[in-house]
Amino acid sequence: MAAVGTAEGVVRARGIPRPWRFLAGAFLIASLLVGLGVGPLHIGVGGIVESALSHVPFLHLNSPLDRIESAVLWQIRAPRVVLAALVGGMLAIAGASYQGVFRNPLADPYLLGVAGGAGLGATLAIAYTSSSQLVPPAAFVGAAAAVALTYAIGRSAGRARASVALVLAGVVVATFTAAVQTFVQQQNSQKLAGIYSWLLGGFATAGWHDVAVCVPYIAVSTIVLLLHRRVLDALSVGDEEAASLGVDVARVRVIVVVAATIGTAAAVSVSGLIAFVGIIVPHTIRLLVSTSYRAVIPLSLVVGAGFLTLADVLARTALSPQELPIGVVTAFFGAPFFAFVLARSR
Amino acid sequence: MIDASGVSVELGGTDVLRDVSFSVRRGEWVSLIGPNGAGKTTALRALCGLVPYRGEIAIDGHDARELGRRALARRTALVPQLPERPPELTVAEYVLLGRTPHLGYFAAEGPADRDAAARAIERLELERFVQRLLGSLSGGELQRAVLARAIAQQAPILLLDEPTSALDLGRQQQALDLVDSLRTDGLTILSAMHDLTLAGQYADRLVLLDEGAVVVDGPPRDVLTRENLAAYYHASVRVVEADGEVYVVPRRSH
Numbered sequence: 001m002a003a004v005g006t007a008e009g010v011v012r013a014r015g016i017p018r019p020w021r022f023l024a025g026a027f028l029i030a031s032l033l034v035g036l037g038v039g040p041l042h043i044g045v046g047g048i049v050e051s052a053l054s055h056v057p058f059l060h061l062n063s064p065l066d067r068i069e070s071a072v073l074w075q076i077r078a079p080r081v082v083l084a085a086l087v088g089g090m091l092a093i094a095g096a097s098y099q100g101v102f103r104n105p106l107a108d109p110y111l112l113g114v115a116g117g118a119g120l121g122a123t124l125a126i127a128y129t130s131s132s133q134l135v136p137p138a139a140f141v142g143a144a145a146a147v148a149l150t151y152a153i154g155r156s157a158g159r160a161r162a163s164v165a166l167v168l169a170g171v172v173v174a175t176f177t178a179a180v181q182t183f184v185q186q187q188n189s190q191k192l193a194g195i196y197s198w199l200l201g202g203f204a205t206a207g208w209h210d211v212a213v214c215v216p217y218i219a220v221s222t223i224v225l226l227l228h229r230r231v232l233d234a235l236s237v238g239d240e241e242a243a244s245l246g247v248d249v250a251r252v253r254v255i256v257v258v259a260a261t262i263g264t265a266a267a268v269s270v271s272g273l274i275a276f277v278g279i280i281v282p283h284t285i286r287l288l289v290s291t292s293y294r295a296v297i298p299l300s301l302v303v304g305a306g307f308l309t310l311a312d313v314l315a316r317t318a319l320s321p322q323e324l325p326i327g328v329v330t331a332f333f334g335a336p337f338f339a340f341v342l343a344r345s346r
Numbered sequence: 347m348i349d350a351s352g353v354s355v356e357l358g359g360t361d362v363l364r365d366v367s368f369s370v371r372r373g374e375w376v377s378l379i380g381p382n383g384a385g386k387t388t389a390l391r392a393l394c395g396l397v398p399y400r401g402e403i404a405i406d407g408h409d410a411r412e413l414g415r416r417a418l419a420r421r422t423a424l425v426p427q428l429p430e431r432p433p434e435l436t437v438a439e440y441v442l443l444g445r446t447p448h449l450g451y452f453a454a455e456g457p458a459d460r461d462a463a464a465r466a467i468e469r470l471e472l473e474r475f476v477q478r479l480l481g482s483l484s485g486g487e488l489q490r491a492v493l494a495r496a497i498a499q500q501a502p503i504l505l506l507d508e509p510t511s512a513l514d515l516g517r518q519q520q521a522l523d524l525v526d527s528l529r530t531d532g533l534t535i536l537s538a539m540h541d542l543t544l545a546g547q548y549a550d551r552l553v554l555l556d557e558g559a560v561v562v563d564g565p566p567r568d569v570l571t572r573e574n575l576a577a578y579y580h581a582s583v584r585v586v587e588a589d590g591e592v593y594v595v596p597r598r599s600h
Binding site: 010011012013014227228230231233234236237238240241242243244245246247248286290291292 | 394395396415416417418419420422423424426429430431432434435436438439441442443444446447449451452453454455460463464467476477499
């Protein structure tokens with residue numbers, strides 16, 4: 001039975017091809033180092049690494065950086081870089097998961113109303129309170145409530161068209177929350193600048209507190225989504241056939257949507273609305289590496305983190321000392337790059 | 347072994363199946379026939395738990411409802427009429443999907459799963475195509491890949507919905523010969539078929555459905571009569587018996 005042996009050797013899912021594992025990891029590390037090193041005060045890679053190692057107990061290394069450099073690196077840049085990486089990875093992995101669970105290439109993490117709900121929550125907090133501390137929790141609650149409402153409306157349409165009904169319900173909720181948000185915003189025109197700057201997204205005020213707020217949600221969410229990568233491949237044959245293969249499609253969809261929503265809501269609450277990452281990163285991976293979710297899900301996390309970190313570097317340096325909204329950067333560089341990948345793929 | 351008794355299905359306010367009873371013995375090939383809309387596909391979907399039904403369906407003596415989705419998928423493998431064929435999956439990945447009901451929710455395929463998929467690929471002579479993308483296969487090769495996925499599922503019951511509908515004459519025979527050869531592995535087969543001559547030649551027994559109800563159940567020569575086909579298909583045919591086989595030949599009525 002030599003033939004079985006040969007077939008068995010090659011009968012396996014492709015997963016992530018080895019060179020891409022290395023490339024994606026290298027891209028993320030390079031992005032983080034660029035994020036930490038680049039700015040009005042330049043800090044070299046050696047300085048960053050030695051300063052980091054000096055914090056490790058029992059190594060007894062001295063940091064080569066002076067007090068100011070050290071403060072800039074660890075109190076200003078590091079939280080900002082870590083937050084951008086967390087948010088970028090989260091938005092990309094959530095986008096990939098939504099695309100898998102709805103089998104819709106245009107699905108993004110905002111599909112079911114997360115953006116509209118978060119925008120409304122943040123706008124209400126900015127307009128009617130004076131505490132900026134309340135903005136992230138208000139955005140989080142708004143996002144989660146919007147998706148819950150989407151689910152409630154979608155479910156009333158019945159099981160047969162579950163996936164389409166859910167997407168349409170998301171359109172309904174997004175439109176409605178946007179209308180209310182705009183109304184509140186126009187009523188409070190003196191706070192327009194604050195609202196507008198939150199909606200455009202960015203990491204200008206990022207601190208370790210923001211990281212601590214969103215890390216637990218993003219960690220749980222990404223772990224759940226990573227564990228679903230094989231099941232998402234099974235959904236690629238459609239709801240009906242996946243069900244005939246023993247997959248409880250409705251349950252998978254709920255678990256993935258809830259996980260992706262919690263993570264996205266946490267990310268949005270500390271970063272504002274950053275478009276495009278959830279679409280462009282997973283599709284770039286599909287075009288360059290593989291369409292299997294065993295590759296798309298983990299690579300989206302890593303590449304999304306690196307991508308948004310680099311975008312944030314540009315956002316804060318391009319017009320320094322002014323900050324560009326990060327969405328402008330992701331779209332300005334992301335769109336042409338995506339067009340290039342798209343054109344090369346056929 | 348399949349035992350359906352008093353099965354009724356209502357879809358969108360219409361009774362698609364009414365009080366349908368039939369059984370398929372272990373190792374038998376039974377084909378559901380009947381005009382368009384008779385309920386053949388719905389009967390197959392009910393058997394693998396894809397539509398809610400009233401009545402009882404027993405698979406190998408177990409109530410299908412109580413088996414649950416995964417356990418049911420380990421006993422019945424469905425080959426739909428128009429299977430989804432994600433063009434970017436490799437044949438290996440596609441056939442491995444057949445292992446889904448054997449895997450834990452978060453588990454990945456192990457050596458036993460790869461072995462089962464490899465055997466299915468070998469059984470359908472797809473070794474050369476293992477690494478090819480589905481989108482690059484011809485119609486006949488795709489058909490074999492779909493069957494390989496069902497075989498990899500290692501379910502004792504194979505449900506085939508119109509297995510020959512998109513194939514030319516030669517490929518129809520090849521596909522059915524292939525399915526027939528799988529019976530040597532002990533598979534029980536229930537198919538839904540349009541081509542009555544082929545259904546009669548390959549199946550041991552035919553179940554004729556009309557408007558959601560079983561109207562005739564028996565060996566092909568008893569079911570494929572001119573009277574039955576006129577009554578339920580409103581077709582004018584000549585039924586020819588030769589060499590122990592039944593041939594249904596349409597004839598122009600005027």
